[in-house]
Amino acid sequence: MRELSVYYCTKCGYYAYYQLPQNASCPRCCEKMKLLDMPYQSFMDLNCEERDQLLSREILKNCPSVVSRITAPHRKANQRETIAILSAKINELEDENKKLNETVAWMHQTIWDLVRRNEK
Secondary structure (H helix, E strand, O other), rough: OOOOOOEEEOOOOEEEEOHHHHHOOOOOOOOEEEEEOOOOOOOOOHHHHHHEEEEEEEHHHHHHHHHHHHHHHHHHHHHHHHHHHHHHHHHHHHHHHHHHHHHHHHHHHHHHHHHHHHOO
């Protein structure tokens, strides 16, 4: 008889024990579950908190999309960074606009000086 193995869902964190890998499908989100690199008996020797910590580390290590989902509310609510970036861009564009306006004013003055010279 085959020994049980521990499988976990990388999407929702659900874990279960299966003998065959083809049976390891998450009942919550229907995703294929991943094999935990730990023997069944060693996993059973852990208490609930240790199991949760182990599975949390595995999920974060193997699935960067989980990290991005966890930090998404922070990015969404953190408007200071966006404001700082936009302020810097506005200052840069204002400096460029000032230079362009000075160039246009100089060109305008030069053209009028040439027109006046040609009239004489």
